[in-house]
Amino acid sequence: MIRRLNLKAWLLLLPALTLLVAFTHWPTLKTFWRSATWAKSDVAPSQFVGLENYELLIEDPVFWQVIQNNFWYAVGTVPTSIALAIGMALWVNGKIRHKGLLRLAYFTPTILPMITVANIWLFFYSPDIGLFDQLLRAVGIDGPNWLGDPDMALGSLMAMTIWKEAGFFMIFYLAALQTLSPELYDAAKVEGAGPWRTFWRITFPLLMPTTLFVLINALLNAFKLVDHLFILTKGGPNNASNLLLYYIYETAFSFLDSYYAATLTVVMLVALALIALAQMLFFDRKIHYR
Amino acid sequence: MLKVEGVSRIFGDKKVVDDLNFAVEDGEFVALLGPSGCGKSTSLKMIAGLEDPNTGTIELDGKDITHLGPGQRKLGMVFQSYALFPHLSVKENILFGLKARKVQKDEQQKRLTSVVDLVGLGEHLEKKPGQLSGGQCQRVALARAIVSEANLCLMDEPLSNLDAKLRNEMRTEIRALQQRLGMSVIYVTHDQVEAMSMADKIVLMNDGRIEQIGLPEDLYNRPATVFAAQFIGSPPMNIIPAGDKLLGVRPEHIRIEDGGMPGRVISCDYHGADTIVLADISSNGDTESLVKLRYPGHALFTAEQNISIHWKPEFEHQFSSSTRTSIDAQPTN
Numbered sequence: 001m002i003r004r005l006n007l008k009a010w011l012l013l014l015p016a017l018t019l020l021v022a023f024t025h026w027p028t029l030k031t032f033w034r035s036a037t038w039a040k041s042d043v044a045p046s047q048f049v050g051l052e053n054y055e056l057l058i059e060d061p062v063f064w065q066v067i068q069n070n071f072w073y074a075v076g077t078v079p080t081s082i083a084l085a086i087g088m089a090l091w092v093n094g095k096i097r098h099k100g101l102l103r104l105a106y107f108t109p110t111i112l113p114m115i116t117v118a119n120i121w122l123f124f125y126s127p128d129i130g131l132f133d134q135l136l137r138a139v140g141i142d143g144p145n146w147l148g149d150p151d152m153a154l155g156s157l158m159a160m161t162i163w164k165e166a167g168f169f170m171i172f173y174l175a176a177l178q179t180l181s182p183e184l185y186d187a188a189k190v191e192g193a194g195p196w197r198t199f200w201r202i203t204f205p206l207l208m209p210t211t212l213f214v215l216i217n218a219l220l221n222a223f224k225l226v227d228h229l230f231i232l233t234k235g236g237p238n239n240a241s242n243l244l245l246y247y248i249y250e251t252a253f254s255f256l257d258s259y260y261a262a263t264l265t266v267v268m269l270v271a272l273a274l275i276a277l278a279q280m281l282f283f284d285r286k287i288h289y290r
Numbered sequence: 291m292l293k294v295e296g297v298s299r300i301f302g303d304k305k306v307v308d309d310l311n312f313a314v315e316d317g318e319f320v321a322l323l324g325p326s327g328c329g330k331s332t333s334l335k336m337i338a339g340l341e342d343p344n345t346g347t348i349e350l351d352g353k354d355i356t357h358l359g360p361g362q363r364k365l366g367m368v369f370q371s372y373a374l375f376p377h378l379s380v381k382e383n384i385l386f387g388l389k390a391r392k393v394q395k396d397e398q399q400k401r402l403t404s405v406v407d408l409v410g411l412g413e414h415l416e417k418k419p420g421q422l423s424g425g426q427c428q429r430v431a432l433a434r435a436i437v438s439e440a441n442l443c444l445m446d447e448p449l450s451n452l453d454a455k456l457r458n459e460m461r462t463e464i465r466a467l468q469q470r471l472g473m474s475v476i477y478v479t480h481d482q483v484e485a486m487s488m489a490d491k492i493v494l495m496n497d498g499r500i501e502q503i504g505l506p507e508d509l510y511n512r513p514a515t516v517f518a519a520q521f522i523g524s525p526p527m528n529i530i531p532a533g534d535k536l537l538g539v540r541p542e543h544i545r546i547e548d549g550g551m552p553g554r555v556i557s558c559d560y561h562g563a564d565t566i567v568l569a570d571i572s573s574n575g576d577t578e579s580l581v582k583l584r585y586p587g588h589a590l591f592t593a594e595q596n597i598s599i600h601w602k603p604e605f606e607h608q609f610s611s612s613t614r615t616s617i618d619a620q621p622t623n
Contacts, residue, residue, distance in 0.1 A: 186340050191387030191434070192361030201386070205377045213523035 014166040028269065034262035046259070063264070065239050066247045069154055074222035076158040077165065082168040082214055086207070089173035090199075104175070110168035118231035120148075121160045125232070147233050150240035159242050160228060165221065169214045176210040177203075207288040214277060219275050223268060245270050258263060291316055292337070292442055292474065297346030299332050306332050308498040310346065313346045314442070314491075314563040317472045319465070321489035323479055325521070328567060331446055337476065338444050339363050351441060359511075361390070366435030368445040372427045374419040374434075375552060381415040384433045391438075405437045408467060425456045432464070436471065445477045449484065461488055482522050486510070494518055513538070516614040519607060528581040531611065538607035541566065544583035550600030555591045556580070565589035 035053055039046040048122035057063050092102045108115060124131040125146040133143030146156040180203070188198045226246040229235055235242030235250065240249075245268065292314040299307040307329040314320045335341040337348055339360035348356045355363050366387075366447055374383050384405060388398045406412055409429040419445040428448060435443050448464070449457045465488045468475050479485055485492050486506045494501045494509060494517075501521075502514040513519035513527070519538050520526040528544075530537045546567075553569040565585045572579040583599060591597065608617050 041531055181371065181373065183369050183371050183373040184375060185368070186335075186360075186384075187369060187375075187434075188390075189340065189360040190338055190365070190367045191438070192392055193386070194361075194392040197390055201378075241580075 029138075031262045031265050031269070034259060035266045038259045056260065057263055057267070062239055062242070062247065063168060066242050066244050068196070069240075069242055070223060070244045073154065073158060073161075074219055076155070076159045078215065078218040080161045081165040081169060081218060082211065084162065085169035085173050085214065086204075088166065088170045089177055090203075093171070093174055093177045103170075104201060106167040106170050108167065109164045110171075110209055112164075114164070114227035115231060117160065117164055118228035121163075121228070122231055125156055145242075148237060150237050153233050153237060153241035157228065157232065161222075161225070165218060168224060169218065172210050172214055173207060176207050180206055212283045212287060216276055216279055219279075220272060291351060292476070293347075294333075294337065294350040295347050295349070297336060297343045297348060299329070299334070299336060300340060300344045305498050307336070307343075310500060312493050312500065312503055314474050314476060316474055318377075319468050319475045319477065319488060319490045321477045321479055321485035321492045322495060323482060323489075323492050323521075324495035324501075325507045326480055330480075330495050333495070334444050334446055334476060334478045337359060337442075338365065338367055339495055357378050364440050365442040365444060366438050366440040368428075368431045368435045368443070368448045370447045370450060372431040372451075374427055374430055379416050379418060380411060380422070380430050383419065383430055384437050387438050388519040400438050401439070404608075405433045408436070408470075409433045424452050426461065428452060428460060432467070436467070442474045442476065445475060447478055447480070449473065450481075455511070464488065476597075478574050482524070486522070494521065496521075512616070512618065513607065514616050516609050518586065518608070525582045527607070528583075528607070530571075530579060530581065534611055535617070536611050536614070538608040539581070539601050539605060541582045542584040543605035544581065544599050544601050546583070546585060547600040548598055550598040553581070553597050553599050555595045555597055557593060558589055558591055560588055563587075567591060567597075569599065571599065 014047065034046075036048060036050060037046040038049045038053065054238070077217050088106050092099055092106065096102070107141055112120075122243070127133060127145045130143075132146065134135060136143040143232045144152050146152050185198065187247060193201065226249070229241065229243065233241040233244050244264065248261050248264045248268065251257050251264060294310050294312050297310040298305060310329075310333055312320070322333060324330045324517040332341055336343045339362075340353070340359060343356060346356070347354055350363060350365070375386065378386065381402065384402060385398055388401065393401075395623060406415065409432055411426065411429055411433060414422060414426060419430065428451075431448070435445075445464075448461055452460060461484060467473075477484070477488065484510075489506060491503065491554065492506055492509050493503050496517050502509060502518045504512070504514075509518055509522045513522065516529060516536060516538070520529065523539050523540055523542075527538045527540050530539070549573055553572075556568045556570055559566040559568070563586070565588055567583050567585050567589055569581055569583065570578055571581055581599070609615060612618050
């Protein structure tokens with residue numbers, strides 16, 4: 001009986017398990033293996049080289065630039081989009097007219113595919129004829145070359161990412177806000193707490209589970225979302241806006257070096273796992289879950 | 291002292307609270323009593339400043355507070371759901387208002403210690419509300435309301451989430467606490483037993499209006515309206531049509547005695563200490579006229595049994611059948 005139950009359980013698990021193993025676990029293991037091998041050409045047999053690929057990586061200046069870019073990209077986009085998301089959620093959760101329309105408006109960037117968004121922003125960012133430069137010219141300022149200037153390119157990408165992500169995160173905050181009892185706010189008012197204290201002592205701590213969830217997703221997205229690079233900068237100029245995942249793509253499919261690409265992928269996997277783990281360990285004790 | 295004068299609240303085209311007038315003396319325990327939806331909670335919220343009245347004024351200690359923010363009114367409040375901050379410890383919950391009002395640290399500690407002693411929460415200070423029982427949460431809410439040493443404490447059905455036994459205990463406890471601290475309290479409830487047993491004064495509301503204000507014994511002995519007569523007392527007062535008047539007699543005042551009004555038993559409901567007997571006292575041909583009476587001990591009446599009932603004239607109340615208000619001669623004293 002028990003054995004039959006077990007069999008049934010395994011059969012029910014099988015479809016999901018097949019997909020997970022075939023497309024996640026097995027490729028991950030293969031990537032680890034591949035990062036420790038090398039071959040002269042596509043037809044030559046690969047041979048085990050130990051950590052040689054990683055030595056290569058340490059000496060690769062582009063790798064370090066990409067890591068640095070990705071770091072600043074995360075630092076620049078994650079806290080800003082979270083703060084904006086909370087602000088917008090508080091606003092559209094309040095007593096205002098046309099709440100539904102506003103919520104939709106904020107959510108629109110999320111509905112659009114990244115490629116579409118990038119194309120729209122390409123128009124905004126175009127030198128001289130783009131929206132931003134035209135607006136700046138109207139007030140007498142010569143607009144910069146948003147995507148062509150190495151000092152501006154990464155920042156321009158960050159602005160677009162914040163625009164895209166804040167609305168998405170707002171939805172989570174909005175859902176969380178609606179579970180908070182209005183009596184809590186009545187109590188805070190009677191106790192003489194102003195809006196500032198109420199936010200920092202009540203709303204923000206009670207939103208912490210959402211913030212952790214959003215934070216993990218935002219950080220992962222900072223590494224995972226690179227679709228816009230294909231449209232906007234292709235990582236340029238001179239790798240100024242190149243990010244790790246895009247570099248992996250370039251290495252594998254433009255430079256056709258799948259062994260080095262595997263090595264870069266391992267670095268990314270480990271980094272992402274560590275980020276998620278650190279957040280869980282650090283925040284779990286500090287967050288109040290209901 | 292709190293004075294509420296001509297206060298109304300309109301939602302859409304419905305007058306939820308209509309021309310509310312009453313006062314709370316210092317140290318007085320006033321119950322706002324009424325069925326659900328009668329506007330008592332809305333009234334309390336207007337006194338707290340959580341709702342804005344459409345008309346009227348609210349005055350606390352001679353100061354007009356009608357449109358003041360809730361935090362500036364110097365009052366404490368206990369909510370029906372307790373409204374404890376779930377992520378803060380018991381201690382932080384109690385101190386929340388003092389911190390918001392920037393009370394000195396040593397003063398905070400002093401008040402915390404005394405309040406915690408009063409409600410008996412000593413060993414739970416570091417716990418979160420989620421780790422406490424319903425009764426303990428109730429105490430935290432109470433402590434948070436009285437720690438501010440406010441002039442007036444508002445309570446919105448504070449016992450409705452507790453089981454019957456705990457409710458009885460807390461009832462006594464809250465009343466004792468109120469008298470010990472000399473607090474003024476406005477206590478919203480739909481439970482007549484709570485109002486009768488705790489309050490110095492009852493404000494009985496129905497459909498947004500005040501039906502009667504008085505001492506608990508006034509409401510019981512001299513109900514001003516048919517509504518008041520039937521809301522207070524269990525089972526409610528019997529209302530018997532008599533010509534252009536309505537007669538009211540409480541079940542506990544009806545005796546079964548020979549030589550009274552003839553009646554026919556319909557059913558008996560045994561409650562332990564007494565039995566509630568339902569009887570039809572209509573004379574032949576009349577429409578049915580039912581009364582309930584309280585018979586001490588276990589009554590052994592069978593259905594259809596003929597009985598004779600009687601009540602003393604001083605226990606009889608008279609109401610006008612058109613206005614449904616009392617037309618008793620008021621005792622002159």
